[in-house]
Amino acid sequence: MKVSPDGQPTADVIARVKDIPLYREAVARGHFPVLEKAEIARGFPDNWMTPALAAALDAGEAEFVLSTGTNHARMQLIRPPYFLLKSYYRLWSTHPDIKETWEAGCRRVSLTTVLATEHVARVNAKKRGEEPRPDPRPADRRLDARTFYLNTRLDPALWERADVERMLAEMAEARQAHPQGWYHLDCSGYHLAHLLQKINKWGLWDAFSPPASIIHAYEFTPVNVRRYLQQHFACPIIDLFGSTELGYLFYSDRRGRYHPYLEDMSVELAPVTEGSGLFHLIVTSVRNPHMPLVRYRSGDCARTLDGTPDPAKIKQFSGREKELLESPSGPVAQGDLDALVGSVSPHVFVHQLRVLSPAEAVLAYTTFDGRPLAPRQVAALGHGVRELTGRRCVLDHRDHIAIGKSGKYAWLARDGK
Incomplete structure (x- = not known):
């Protein structure tokens, strides 16, 4: 998506947001300031409500959700059902290093925070008209026909042998279900590293079925954790960068170089302080038609290869602005x-x-x-x-x-x- 040289939205973006109450003043002034999270929440949902959005909510084409809140206060959002999942699937299906595993119909096994597992279990329990179980069964942890979640404990360092053996058995089941013995592992880099340590500690390598491709996408992955994973796997290991409200914005290749994935988006990099070489991400996105974000400060920081504010040269996503x-x-x-x-x-x-x-x-x-x-x-x-x-x-x-x-x-x- 093209942007004006000064970061202001182009006419096509303005046309898509002009009826949203939140943006009316900016449209009238002809200038859009940086959009902070507090402004998104102020007056929600009336500050976003249009006749089209009301109709989409009534038809089930839009839904209210909460951001994860793992790095900031939880924020209410309006988006299409399975917005983030579809963003993930689109990226997986087109990524040059791993699209083969998508096309081959690999199951996606997710090893990440217990909050993610509990969210899936709550959604499934709600569909059944039940309360979620304290120890969710495999069926409770299935997101869709392709994806299920493994982790049921908060701290992976404290996984017991029974936890690890159960997870390995479920990973083996995903592999056995595929004619080529393939599955795709979606994970937090930390969680996968902890799993490898537990496998080594208890000598469970014979029970471990290596994946055909790996994506880590849930948090900052340290240099050493990535190295550790690369020592144990020959398959591509890809990092994704994104958020609940935006979807995915960048992906790495198997060598660790980042590439933009800015369908219906644009990114500005603004210096945190002059001369620091550290930049805020400011994102304009109409990918979510029900809650388009114009010049939204995501709260993330990045560094570039040459210290210039060029999103195409990002070399590292450096963590959160608040931290x-x-x-x-x-x-x-x-x-x-x-x-x-x-x-x-x-x-x-x-x-x-x-x-x-x-x-x-x-x-x-x-x-x-x-x-x-x-x-x-x-x-x-x-x-x-x-x-x-x-x-x-x-x-x-x-x-x-x-x-x-x-x-x-x-x-x-x-x-x-």
């Missing part, structure tokens, strides 16, 4: 710390920076093999964190770092929080 850490040299994003950790040692698995004061911090970390880093690496990482954040840093090797209530890891923790 930036201020430092004397400018804002520090999740991706910045992760790049540092990955450059010092490939053995660090989960890491979390706890800020104690403007001058002190602790970097807690786990490793894939359970052993602490060598003293030389500890010193290098402590020095690197100080250079990056302006804070003296000591390292704290742990056996376990708890996952958040959302089923995702927090890279940053502030003292007392």
